[in-house]
Amino acid sequence: MQFKVFSLILLLSVAISSCGDKTGKGDLAIQFLATYDGAPLVMLQEYPYNDTLDILFQKFNFYISNLTLLEEGSEKEREVLEIDFVEFDAIDDVAKAALGFVVLMEDLPAHSYKGLNLGLGVPAGLNATQESDYPDSHPLGKASHYWSGWGSYIFTMINGKVDSDDDGQFDDSSVLYHTGSDDSYRTKEIAHQFRVEEGETTTIVLEVDLHKLFLDTDGVHYIDIIANPATHDITNKTITNLVMDNFQNALYVVE
Template identity: 35%
Template sequence: MRPLFLLLLSATFIFSACDPDSEEGRGNLDLTFKATYQDAPLVMFDQVYNYPDGSPLKFQLFNYYVSDITLIKEGSTEGQLVSEVELINYEDFYDVATAEQGVKLSFTDLEPGVYTGIKIGLGLTGELNATQPGDYAAGHPLSQNFWSWARGYVFAKVEARADLDGDGQFSDPLTYHIGKDELFTTLTMNKPLIIQKDNPASMTFTVDLYDILSRDGNYLDINIQENTQDHTNNVAIYGWLWENLSNAFEINN
């Protein structure tokens, strides 16, 4: 792998061929978010996976918010805001082909230049979490996933059904809904890229759901009823799962 400073130097030379303030104009960026389970594409409902203890399970829902997506600009303490908030939702991924494509977000009219990486907020800032769906138009990321009783949004959802008794019925629900101001986490990932006209830049991120449910050989014992669901009530469950999600979020090289 080439050292980071050499990649940045190469990117600078390439970009210097055009003046960022000239008629070259603004640029575009594609961000793709993929979900996997033990490195296999994450498919909802029909695909059978194994929980860390070996129990068969089928996933029904996986989503999470990302916010304050910001490109880090070379030589500047200020970044370029790409998006205030997005809901990354895999609930309609019913086959491998769709799951392999991931959730693709496209952004236009970005300031051209050489960037060293990206910052992504996992969850919602306190300011965003203090709003409610009625503040937004239908289709906006914050027009859903709201807890009226908790006065805030669900930052992430994992829902599945397990077959704990081996009868093939998948009748044991697993439900984890996580959301709380203090959980907001800023992830900084280094990867050089160039924003310029007529040459869209791209980044791909991956989250492996197995790594959210298991860490260093540890996992929730879902044969214990209290461990099969949590709505940000038991910090031993939601805090552990959220930390795992933060650690599982990776940028592809």
């Protein structure tokens, strides 16, 4: 009887002490870097858009969702993140651009993985909610990123200004490329061997080239942003969907 009680106490002690135990667990950091034609993306810095236009950006941000890790040696996918918001809006110099924006997932099982899947935008279930359903601090609680006219979150927000007369003043036109609605949601699978090590933080670097988001359907030229300065027309999502298609192709892992 005494042994049984002792065993029970021992078991309880082990159970209690294992609460918060990080044995066999590690962290995964995904470091997002934004570039423009391979150069670090810095807000308010001038970049050539095409042969005749220069552009600068004030905002570049997007939602990522349903992030899963593909386990090595099996078909198992481990869901590690439902939704997060990645933004480069505060990057105002090259040093900050090199740091990018980090999404950290803690206490993942130490394991080898062969890749990851992630959603670009807000998946339909969550996109059926609205910003008032969340506190301000939640990624989906951003009033600035819910577009009631579309009944959708703004999946990617690209705000820029254009100098078309080469006078150095970016006051000729604005670019407001905001994507959203369920049919603009995209997923991206990235093959990449990595291991989450126990007690360590493993970092994967994902880079997105913003200029590539503006590629036209021929994949060579860029969208006429003077004729199409905004993507707010709920009845015409051609550019919205094109931008999201481009986003899929413009995001890649830095080995």
